[in-house]
Amino acid sequence: MRNIFLVIKREYLVRVKKKSFLIMTLLAPLLFVGFYAVVIWVAIGSVDTKTVQVLDESGLFKKEFKDSETLKFVYLDASLDSAKARFKGSEANALVFIPKNVINEPKSVRIYAAKNVSMDLKSDIEKVIEKQIEDIKLSAAGITHQILEDSRVNVTSETISLSDEGEKTSSSGAATVIGGICAFLIYMSVFIYGTQVMRGITEEKTSRIVEVIISSVKPFDLMLGKIIGVALVGLTQFVLWIFLTAALTSATSAALSSQMPKDSPQMKQEMKKIQDGMPNRQMPGGTVENPIAEVLGAVNSLNIPLIIGCFLFYYLGGYLLYSALFGAVGAAVDNDADTQQFMLPITLPIIFSFVFAQFVLRDPDGNLAFWTSIIPFTSPIIMMVRIPFGVPAWEIALSMVLLVLGFMGTTWLAARIYRVGILMYGKKVSYKELAKWIFYK
Structure with missing residues (x-):
């Protein structure tokens, strides 16, 4: 275990101290906020009579x-x-x-x-x-x-969840948006950080540094340390992105608000467009419901702590499962060009799960949604799409257990390939050759 922690520490510190990591961590929120700030400024400030x-x-x-x-x-x-x-x-x-x-x-x-x-x-x-x-x-x-206008009626229904805890207001729109965002983040992180693991192993193998490392660390410890180290780097970057984006968004909103008076013609026109697009609802008793308050209420109706906890679990679980396979590919080849023939079987389940997510959003309780949220290769993305809609606890527990078992299985499989492939040079590897490596004693 000590060697694993040493590898984790080394992988984490080396990557976090890189200029590319610091630049991307700071640049991504700036680009995101800057893009929307420019859009808002152009929309509000460039209106001519x-x-x-x-x-x-x-x-x-x-x-x-x-x-x-x-x-x-x-x-x-x-x-x-x-x-x-x-x-x-x-x-x-x-x-x-x-x-x-x-x-x-x-x-x-x-x-x-x-x-x-x-x-x-x-x-x-x-x-x-x-x-x-x-x-x-x-x-x-x-x-x-006027008679024609009075005859037009907008029907807006309210969804209510019935459970053992009683009635609770729910929102299909908020669940769809939150589930889609979580699934997309996991989809992108698996590709980005899984590829980093593969390229890191390939670089060390090509430069022959791994020959020195293997003399002190077991191949399995080295591979697992790399996987967990890169995972911590990804979590660190995600957390920093969230905090920096929130801070920059608040500062940019305040700056734009101070430069644009509320009684300006441009502001009045933009507010009128927003009000026309989001009409207030007339509620029983004559009260009017604010659409902004309705959106905030829809978000609050979701089980946010459960969503955050499951997101962290499935983010780590999905990454660990696929990064083990990416690591095996990196150990089996000598350069990046040779990785393409082995990438297809790994990336297809990720792509399919993202495609299936579009259908799961339409029917989050159907057979397709259930089975794809249980299978470890698709569950990280599909289950995060379903959770905002409400999923029975036993399904979440079963999915998590199978995901952990799936990670253990892919790690064992990757370790069998890694221990042979990491010291194999100058040989074109095929699927048949990989199968032999798995059963070598």
Whole structure:
């Protein structure tokens, strides 16, 4: 055990002290926060006021186009040819022509521009014309637009979990998002850090350093120490990313808020878009439910401690299971180019589990979800997708036990290959040759 701890310490300290580790640990949160900060800044700070000329031959839209912080409408009283000639010498961004027969031929509306108009501007103009034509046709049929609006009802249901502990509010949307994020993080970590183990072993084998190390440390101890050491490096990087991203996000939000007054036209417009996209719900008794509070309540309805605990277990379990196989591949070959022929059988279960996760999200309690969350090669990703939806304790326990047994099995298998392959040079290895190594005494 002492040798294993020495290898773990050496692997951890060597990798953590590398400039590449420090740069990526600091750079990833900066890039993530910086990307969204730029997007928000561009969305809020780059809104210009556009001038739109309106030539309405029908006379039905004189008061329908309303000025806003970003749009200014100017009504014209001239012929179409004269309006187009004046438009070319003006600073207007668009010219809207509405013919007399627009009621019967709504597709006859034309929008002229020097270059082209944005989809948002085109959509805003079309919505105003559509609404006015609808109102005119409804009025002719004896139905007002208000009656039509009152007849529209948005049904929003609330999901409640029934268990031995009683009724508890749940959220399918929050469970889907949280489960998907956890599965993606495990999927990426297995590839990134498992590959690091394989490349580290290959480099030591190629440089013949391993010949000196093997004289003092057993091959199994060396392999296990490398696997656990890289796992601790990955956990350290994940924890630092979480804390740094949270700190930078808070600082960036505060900086953007201080630079953009709440009563600015841009802020008002963005807030209006958010409110239009997230309408408040009218609750019994006349109260209105805030959508932001609803999202926070949905997250709080999940069993966060269970999700975090299971994530750490399946992150480590999935990594340890696959990194043992990656380590065996690294010991069997002499260079990175030769690893490709052995990577496919290892990476296929990971890829399949990520693909299966899309179907499990639709039916988290189906047969596919159950069996793929039990099999050790797919359980790290699939079980993390299911846990936010609620999984019986015995299924989680069975999955964890099988994952531990799976790790022990792959470690034994990898150790049998590692002890022979780590000192094997200049020979092209095949699957048949690997099978012989496993049963060597």
